[in-house]
Amino acid sequence: MAKAYDHLFKLLLIGDSGVGKTCLIIRFAEDNFNSTYISTIGIDFKIRTVDIEGKKIKLQVWDTAGQERFKTITTAYYRGAMGIILVYDITDEKSFENIQNWMKSIKENASAGVERLLLGNKCDMEARRKVQWERADQLAREHGIRFFETSAKSSVNVDEAFSSLARDILLKSGARRLGDGSRAPSAALQPCNKRATKCSLG
Numbered sequence: 001m002a003k004a005y006d007h008l009f010k011l012l013l014i015g016d017s018g019v020g021k022t023c024l025i026i027r028f029a030e031d032n033f034n035s036t037y038i039s040t041i042g043i044d045f046k047i048r049t050v051d052i053e054g055k056k057i058k059l060q061v062w063d064t065a066g067q068e069r070f071k072t073i074t075t076a077y078y079r080g081a082m083g084i085i086l087v088y089d090i091t092d093e094k095s096f097e098n099i100q101n102w103m104k105s106i107k108e109n110a111s112a113g114v115e116r117l118l119l120g121n122k123c124d125m126e127a128r129r130k131v132q133w134e135r136a137d138q139l140a141r142e143h144g145i146r147f148f149e150t151s152a153k154s155s156v157n158v159d160e161a162f163s164s165l166a167r168d169i170l171l172k173s174g175a176r177r178l179g180d181g182s183r184a185p186s187a188a189l190q191p192c193n194k195r196a197t198k199c200s201l202g
């Protein structure tokens with residue numbers, strides 16, 4: 001029987017408790033949203049296969065608990081991840097400040113070549129925004145990573161974010177080279193408020 005996919009990529013979502021990691025994964029894997037908050041205990045995963053550059057990429061997306069008390073369990077999963085998504089909540093300043101700590105945690109626990117992506121979730125709540133798009137864009141530039149504002153609730157930029165990370169891993173792994181091997185142009189990079197397209201990587 002033909003293999004159902006060409007590559008298997010393991011992704012991991014990290015970030016403070018309540019920023020919407022589980023909801024982003026459920027939106028991506030099942031195209032669903034639930035406003036009831038059930039905090040993740042430990043770790044869990046969901047699967048979705050996507051088509052990128054003509055390849056079938058099976059994404060195994062791991063959901064970690066944001067609560068400090070699960071840190072020993074969750075950091076044990078960093079090493080196996082090929083891509084790590086750092087999530088903050090645009091209505092929660094503290095969750096953005098903590099991104100620096102989550103970055104540090106990646107450095108201490110993940111594999112050296114891991115691809116990273118920054119997401120500012122809950123961008124449907126513009127009236128309660130505390131973190132300006134420009135600040136997060138600046139942070140992403142400093143770390144040389146891509147940045148999207150997303151809404152798991154309104155389904156904004158969720159597919160784009162996961163696909164962009166998968167594409168970067170694919171290109172990096174050399175499984176499929178694009179001409180000179182440079183990164184694919186990130187046409188989908190758009191802040192939530194539909195400002196002109198901008199790429200955090202330059």
Ligand SMILES: Nc1nc2c(ncn2[C@@H]2O[C@H](COP(=O)(O)OP(=O)(O)OP(=O)(O)O)[C@@H](O)[C@H]2O)c(=O)[nH]1
Pocket residue numbers: 015016017018019020021022023024034035036037038039040041064065066067121122123124125150151152153154
């Ligand atoms: N308005 C809005 N609410 C959201 C969005 N994403 C998640 N939420 C809500 O935020 C709360 C927390 O979402 P979760 O996905 O459980 O958060 P989490 O980051 O997985 O939290 P932990 O499991 O504790 O680490 C829930 O009440 C969600 O309904 C979003 O895009 N917009």
